[in-house]
Amino acid sequence: MNYWLIKSEPTAFSIEQLAKEKNQTTCWDGVRNYQARNFLRDDMKRGDLAFFYHSNCSPPGIVGIVEVVREGYPDDTAFDKASDHYDPRSSKENPQWYMVDVRLKETFPRMVTLEELKSIPSLNTMKILQRGNRLSVTPVTPSEWKEVLKQLG
DNA sequence: GCCAACGTTGGC
DNA sequence: GCCAACGTTGGC
Secondary structure (H helix, E strand, C coil): CCEEEEEECCCCCCHHHHHHCHHHEEECCCCCCHHHHHHHHHHCCCCCEEEEEECCCCCCEEEEEEEEEEEEEECHHHHCCCCCCCCCCCCCCCCCCEEEEEEEEEEEEEEEEHHHHHCCHHHCCCHHHCCCCCCCEEEECHHHHHHHHHCCC
16 A cells, blocks of 8 residues: 655645545546656555645645545546647547546644644655655655654644 | 746757 | 756745
């Protein structure tokens, strides 16, 4: 079992919205970065857990946990001309972009803020804290995972 | 709104 | 294959 962190701008899709989805499940579409795509397509497995991170907001931070309930499959928003995520290079015969399905597992009683994560020395290895990191899907180590949860007491 | 960091594109 | 230009991300 692997751990992950996935980012979303809450103005685009928040954990509150996820909570209202049918079965509290959504397809994690729209990722258009090759490194992140590879994680979605090849590495995220059913049963893996991921921190749900709210980015580009004030304050940014981790707001909960989701579980991977369907492994990588073609992101069909890339085929849809009307979609913001349309990519003419991707086709059903040769899909370029992938997504997984995630289900809400837990909404934290409070956000673990970016500022808080930064203040914890043992978390300075987290990808999210690396200078200039913009990847929207990153792996989290078991010890990082545990340390974040410890902040909730 | 600013801007540093980064990924992608395309001319050569 | 190099690299400048450009677009995007995301903290502040």
